[in-house]
Amino acid sequence: MTYHVYVDGQEGTTGLRINEYLARRNDVEVLRIDPERRKDNAERARLLNAADVAFLCLPDVAAREAAALVTNPNTCLIDASTAHRTSSDWVFGLPELAPEQREKIRRSKRISNPGCHSTAFILLVRPLVDAGLIAPDMPISATSITGYSGGGKKMIEQYESGDPALLAPRPYGLGLSHKHLPEMKAHTRMALDPVFLPIVGPFLKGLSVTVPLHLSQLNSGRGASANDLQRALDERYAGEPFIRVMPLRDAATLAQGHFNVQAANDTNRADLFVFATETQALLMSRLDNLGKGASGAAVQSMNVHLGLEETAGLV
Numbered sequence: 001m002t003y004h005v006y007v008d009g010q011e012g013t014t015g016l017r018i019n020e021y022l023a024r025r026n027d028v029e030v031l032r033i034d035p036e037r038r039k040d041n042a043e044r045a046r047l048l049n050a051a052d053v054a055f056l057c058l059p060d061v062a063a064r065e066a067a068a069l070v071t072n073p074n075t076c077l078i079d080a081s082t083a084h085r086t087s088s089d090w091v092f093g094l095p096e097l098a099p100e101q102r103e104k105i106r107r108s109k110r111i112s113n114p115g116c117h118s119t120a121f122i123l124l125v126r127p128l129v130d131a132g133l134i135a136p137d138m139p140i141s142a143t144s145i146t147g148y149s150g151g152g153k154k155m156i157e158q159y160e161s162g163d164p165a166l167l168a169p170r171p172y173g174l175g176l177s178h179k180h181l182p183e184m185k186a187h188t189r190m191a192l193d194p195v196f197l198p199i200v201g202p203f204l205k206g207l208s209v210t211v212p213l214h215l216s217q218l219n220s221g222r223g224a225s226a227n228d229l230q231r232a233l234d235e236r237y238a239g240e241p242f243i244r245v246m247p248l249r250d251a252a253t254l255a256q257g258h259f260n261v262q263a264a265n266d267t268n269r270a271d272l273f274v275f276a277t278e279t280q281a282l283l284m285s286r287l288d289n290l291g292k293g294a295s296g297a298a299v300q301s302m303n304v305h306l307g308l309e310e311t312a313g314l315v
């Protein structure tokens with residue numbers, strides 16, 4: 001069986017990467033829009049409605065408009081934008097979120113693809129909330145270091161212009177209202193937004209989120225050990241093809257003396273780590289913001305939705 005797939009925003013950063021994944025496959029035929037007509041709604045509507053699966057690789061406003069153009073009940077939309085990530089009639093496209101998530105992705109024709117920072121955050125925190133180690137009302141914070149491709153075509157152009165001011169890491173989101181906060185809160189089932197500090201650096205891709213914890217605050221103030229954190233992650237992700245839970249206090253990373261935020265690049269993997277003493281822990285995750293943080297995740301959800309091998313076309 002050949003599935004018809006359309007990528008709305010085919011020339012953008014996430015759209016191009018999805019097309020690279022799809023080009024390796026013989027079970028998918030990609031419907032392409034004439035670049036001259038890429039913002040022509042009639043032509044977009046024709047292609048969206050001709051597709052079994054359509055990826056929306058567009059700014060939020062254009063993604064909402066695209067969704068409104070779809071009248072074919074068989075077209076499944078996978079939206080890479082932030083537009084629908086906490087909408088009740090869209091399913092969050094993170095198969096590893098919870099045991100029932102794959103079934104939800106299989107059944108829904110509206111799948112919202114998680115954000116890059118939020119994927120890295122949710123994968124660390126949700127299993128610990130489910131295990132009772134992080135109480136939903138426990139205040140937590142997170143830092144994310146990301147490559148500049150996370151900002152799309154405009155930011156790539158800016159970084160690649162050679163401006164020396166961009167050679168240093170740049171903390172941003174200083175209004176404490178980053179667009180990923182609603183999905184971070186909703187899909188970890190936390191009552192509070194994390195205090196979230198993203199930092200963009202002078203490298204193309206790769207992202208790492210760190211969540212610092214005092215062990216005494218865990219388990220509703222009764223305390224827990226680093227082993228408890230590690231066990232909760234190991235148990236939740238056992239058998240997951242794209243989640244690699246590294247050993248507690250990963251010796252190879254400690255021997256290097258630093259954390260490589262780019263080591264999951266060009267994969268659809270997320271690597272999860274617990275570094276800890278007797279009293280404190282750092283939860284860390286890393287992924288490729290264009291892999292598991294965007295385009296790879298979108299293709300994974302397509303595979304799940306269509307009932308194909310989940311790893312098809314992905315590494």
Ligand SMILES: NC(=O)C1=CN([C@@H]2O[C@H](COP(=O)(O)OP(=O)(O)OC[C@H]3O[C@@H](n4cnc5c(N)ncnc54)[C@H](OP(=O)(O)O)[C@@H]3O)[C@@H](O)[C@H]2O)C=CC1
Nearest residue numbers: 009011012013014057058059062080081149150152153294
């Ligand atoms: N880059 C990343 O790592 C991630 C991005 N995302 C999200 O994915 C979505 C796409 O991001 P990204 O690929 O980075 O963005 P880009 O800016 O790189 O690409 C967006 C594309 O959408 C096209 N476009 C804009 N408006 C319309 C419209 N009305 N109709 C048709 N095409 C349109 C643009 O065309 P043109 O420029 O020619 O006008 C451009 O090619 C965004 O919502 C983003 O937030 C999600 C996760 C990670």
Ligand SMILES: CC(=O)N[C@@H](CCC(=O)OP(=O)(O)O)C(=O)O
Nearest residue numbers: 080082115116117146150151200
């Ligand atoms: C470096 C940079 O600017 N990154 C983007 C996130 C990219 C992403 O995942 O965001 P959406 O899917 O929600 O668009 C940001 O922090 O806004």
